[in-house]
Amino acid sequence: MNPFAVLGIPxxxxxxxxxxxxxxxxxxRTLHPDRFAAAGASERQAALGxxxxxxxxxxxxxxxxxxxxxxxxxxxxxLKEENAPKADLEFLEEMLEQRxxxxxxxxxxxxEAVHRMAVAIEAKSKAVELVLxxxxxxxxxxxxxxxxxxxxxxxxFLDEVSAIEDELAA
Numbered sequence: 001m002n003p004f005a006v007l008g009i010p011x012x013x014x015x016x017x018x019x020x021x022x023x024x025x026x027x028x029r030t031l032h033p034d035r036f037a038a039a040g041a042s043e044r045q046a047a048l049g050x051x052x053x054x055x056x057x058x059x060x061x062x063x064x065x066x067x068x069x070x071x072x073x074x075x076x077x078x079l080k081e082e083n084a085p086k087a088d089l090e091f092l093e094e095m096l097e098q099r100x101x102x103x104x105x106x107x108x109x110x111x112e113a114v115h116r117m118a119v120a121i122e123a124k125s126k127a128v129e130l131v132l133x134x135x136x137x138x139x140x141x142x143x144x145x146x147x148x149x150x151x152x153x154x155x156x157f158l159d160e161v162s163a164i165e166d167e168l169a170a
Contacts (some may be wrong), residue, residue, distance in 0.1 A: 003057035013136040024058040075141040104165045112121045118161040125154040
């Protein structure tokens with residue numbers, strides 16, 4: 001499935017999420033099951049299938065990691081874990097240090113330190129998204145797979161931060 005084609009938007013990494021959400025809502029309204037209540041079973045089933053496809057396309061496009069993966073897959077880049085480019089050793093060392101610091105802050109119940117780390121990782125994530133935007137504009141497909149991997153590391157880190165914040169706030 002090409003989520004961009006399903007939503008009727010250009011295949012780009014830097015999508016206008018507000019406009020795309022509006023497009024999603026309009027398509028969802030058009031395909032709502034109530035509009036097909038009087039239709040035949042096959043037409044109802046087709047509309048339901050298309051509605052499911054539209055919702056999945058929106059989930060993909062609104063998530064920067066899934067959006068990047070979709071574009072790369074559409075351009076023949078194999079993103080299976082065993083074929084993905086290995087992360088840069090320097091990047092992995094930095095992430096290991098960040099995780100250790102996060103564990104230390106968690107043990108010390110230092111919510112301020114946890115928050116500072118989250119802000120720093122969010123900034124790095126935004127910087128990688130900018131690199132992806134520029135790389136996709138140049139159609140530099142294969143070189144971007146590693147950057148998508150970095151985004152995944154940042155997402156996991158921020159998910160962990162969220163869990164720690166919830167735990168420490170309780």
